[in-house]
Amino acid sequence: MTNETRVPERDLAFLSYGFRPFFLSAALFACISVFLWMLLLDGTLELSSPFTPTDWHIHEMLFGYASAVIAGFLFTAIPNWTGRAPKRGWPLVFLVILWLIGRLATGGILGMEPIGVMLADLAFLVAIVAMIVVEIVAGRNWRNLIVVVPVLLLLGANLTFHVEVHLTGVSDVGRRLGVGVIVFLIMLIGGRIIPSFTRNWLVKRNSEKLPAPMNRFDALCLLTGGGVLLGWSFFPYEPTTGWIMLGAAGLQGVRLSRWRGASTWRSPLLLMLHAAYAFIPLGLVTTGAASIGWISPASGAHLLGIGAIGGMTMAVMIRASLGHTGHKLEAGPLLSVAAGMIFSAALVRVCFPEAFVGSVSGLWIAAALWIAGFAIFSLKIGPYLTRTSRKPT
Template structure:
């Protein structure tokens, strides 16, 4: 990340819209806690949604392109100003983006009474706007090396549009579903490979530990290249020896990366340990998905290990840390947030181990919901109130 000094002009609007992570992390946490119980009600037939997707597609779409999109937006609108040295999006533009995200969720659920094409346009507009805004900021800031972030954002947006088109035309959503997974998983590998060793190194240095994580090197670049190729092959052809062998190779490379980051040394820092555990869930999920390509494991188990354990666990841990750091709180998880993370990891395990029972499905949903409810209760107040160490400008709206 660039260390440009960002201009600090007085902001007089609502605190919630003063930085990108605030509204989108709050929306992500609340939506994650709400959407899964709603999915159970839909799955059991208690509730019917009038949107364009069948119940399973709705659940998958909203986790991949609803929840995850909010987290990615919050991360990007907080990171891009650090890259470019320009003022962050805030105030009315940020509020309008949040409204656009909410409109997408309501449209997909059928709450706006729109047809399939208007639903697609409404839902797709959010990711297209995100890509356009960060592209403009990066170009305006002449931060050319980070322009490559537009590649995964564009692919992610295209996968979302393809998901809608697959449902609309009857072609199916399986390929765009895997494409959405693949883009998010690649972002986890890319961003995780930067922040996990960096945060670990900082903590170990403060503890005066001599042995540090291995710095980012050519090996990381090679492992990411192999991962991109493996994920692309899986998107196109999820079954077969070629996909299976490639995914297992990706698993091995990611486990080697993880072993170089000294995770065992941060066991006394739950906030750091969460990142390492979520990355381990990524490797395990990739391994199960690779075995599923050979017919030796359930593809659904792989999806849920990756979706709940890797994506859910990593995004939850990143939101916790970013919210603490950017609102002036100590970087200490505490019992409540540590429990929230463990509940989400527990949801992944239960969903995989008791997948064939309604009781297991209910328990996994309850654990996930409780984890994100705890996150929202603990972190939510930080996101809507002023920085803990900073006074509000004189005359600011209260």
């Protein structure tokens, strides 16, 4: 008898699928890191990180939190694409340890030199790329090999972030590249799952009007969206960048309208996916306006970072966690409130950058909403992720 067969199944559940450890780790880290960020701003806490407090916050949201969610999603989706068994057990332990080492290193807790911090942090994404390639090649699922490209770009953005900080003291291109790559991933993957889930739900209700199938228009949206995000990364203050971004925002808005989101109001689980994607055209509009010089650059960055990235990752984690642990695909009141808090955090952060109530700024309110939203997710979904599923995943 092997060791695995002697261990009760419930003890192995947490490491039986990629989404389990990474979604829970990401949600807990989302709470902890933003709480620490507020302490840093308040002067209560100091880090011996090679990054400035602002760079540490941006880096950890992009390459700490979001990277963990991406890993959880990919290692849950890839077995469905390839028909191969999911990564489980020690390979997942190894990946989680690499991710944790990166968080400790960038926080200055391991006392490493900047080069050591960079290598420790990059190791996680390097391992993710290697495992994705091995799984897709072994399963001969060549069509989905394209997902390696955005992950490689995210790795490149992380490398750029570290190099910029090492050479100049602050990040510039790297932070925008990180946001751009993750938003493009949402465009790519969201463009598959949102209309597909919506179509399935509407078909069950005998609806005659269904989401438009993916076609050349979607390819145009991806091409223009990816191109303008790349241009913004390197030329953020050029009016030409801004005008092109406004055009890309319009295309993304039309794309979203073709998915019949308004018809999903009875399903908060679906509606939150559409709402999260809506922050992409909204964020592109405000970012484009900032490039032209009409508004502050921070507005678009927060709509894309909190609303699109935070909102979409929250919505995807809720749906995947419920579905793969055998629970009904219904958000319920608590999880609906949690998602609403993330969307509200984005709007409050942008609309009330200064005083909100008395001397309390929108920044603090937004941080409280973000922390509360992910705390609710952790308390509600956490037990599902650590226990044996009600049915096979």
